[in-house]
Amino acid sequence: MLRQFLVGLVALCSVGAIAAETFSAPVVGVSDGDTVTVLHDRQQIRVRLSEIDAPEKNQPFGQRSKQSLSELCFGVEAKIHVIGQAKKYAVTDTPRQVARVECKGIDVNAEQVRRGMAWVYDQYVTDRSFYVLQDEARYSRRGLWMDEDPVAPWMWRRDRRHSSARK
Secondary structure (H helix, E strand, O other): OHHHHHHHHHHHHHHHOOOOOEEEEEEEEEEEOOEEEEEEOOEEEEEEEOOEEOOOOOOOOHHHHHHHHHHHHOOOEEEEEEEEEEEEEOOOOEEEEEEEEEEOOEEHHHHHHHOOOOEEOOOOOOOOHHHHHHHHHHHHOOHHHHOOOOOOHHHHHHHHHHHHHOO
């Protein structure tokens, strides 16, 4: 019983130790345009890119956004600057780290916005320079801004929840 408690405590501490730190790890998966999976200390960790929100996979530009993030990060060593933890991911019931991510020296969070592959996540943004990148992408009609009337992912998710609730 004590041994199980200690093993659980060590596991909990090792996950908690990741919060508010910087580490490097290879990117072993890309879920969508704002989430990667890295291998850190032989553990797969889901990392949600902070301050941005990319289109959902089945939303217009969702697959292009995922491809863009894959081109930037998949299979390379990433520097993860953890800033917190997101709510548990519904599919695996595991928390995701929220971080600024660098791949090949590129700030990937900012690059996704610059390419027009993600919106600035108004609710969580702290770096106001993201808005300049978004405005430039919109003006140049890059990525999702090619669409006549792009829908922000948080609005798209809300509309899907409301339409499924009416069924």
